[in-house]
Amino acid sequence: MSDDPPRPASEQQSDPRPAAGAPAWWAALGRPDLPLDTAEPAPPLRMAPPAHAPASPPRAGHMIRWRAWAFNLAVLAVAVLIICMGIGVLSVSAFLTAALLFGVPLTVAAITVTVVARRSR
Numbered sequence: 001m002s003d004d005p006p007r008p009a010s011e012q013q014s015d016p017r018p019a020a021g022a023p024a025w026w027a028a029l030g031r032p033d034l035p036l037d038t039a040e041p042a043p044p045l046r047m048a049p050p051a052h053a054p055a056s057p058p059r060a061g062h063m064i065r066w067r068a069w070a071f072n073l074a075v076l077a078v079a080v081l082i083i084c085m086g087i088g089v090l091s092v093s094a095f096l097t098a099a100l101l102f103g104v105p106l107t108v109a110a111i112t113v114t115v116v117a118r119r120s121r
Contacts (some may be wrong), residue, residue, distance in 0.1 A: 072110045077104055 083102045089095045 068114065072114060076103065076106050076110055 023062055080099050080103050084098045087098060089098050
């Protein structure tokens with residue numbers, strides 16, 4: 001048994017880490033080249049502009065948009081024609097009725113898909 005008197009359980013244990021003094025970086029805090037503490041925050045740093053700008057001309061995006069809408073319109077027309085052939089349309093009035101019944105929902109679906117695809121980029 002040791003000669004040390006028993007300690008009560010409620011007392012905190014001492015820190016087992018060695019207490020050799022201040023860390024090595026502590027002396028560097030007093031260097032004269034470090035900025036002084038001030039009450040006002042430093043102004044935000046200005047960011048440099050990007051090294052290179054996009055090379056595409058501004059009209060390229062406009063042409064791509066029209067090409068996408070033309071493609072959507074062509075797919076919509078083919079879908080309406082296939083539906084009309086499937087239900088056996090024989091007259092112009094029946095074709096217009098089928099185009100309205102099936103074309104409007106297909107148009108709404110195409111616009112929705114285009115808008116969602118554009119916003120998710």
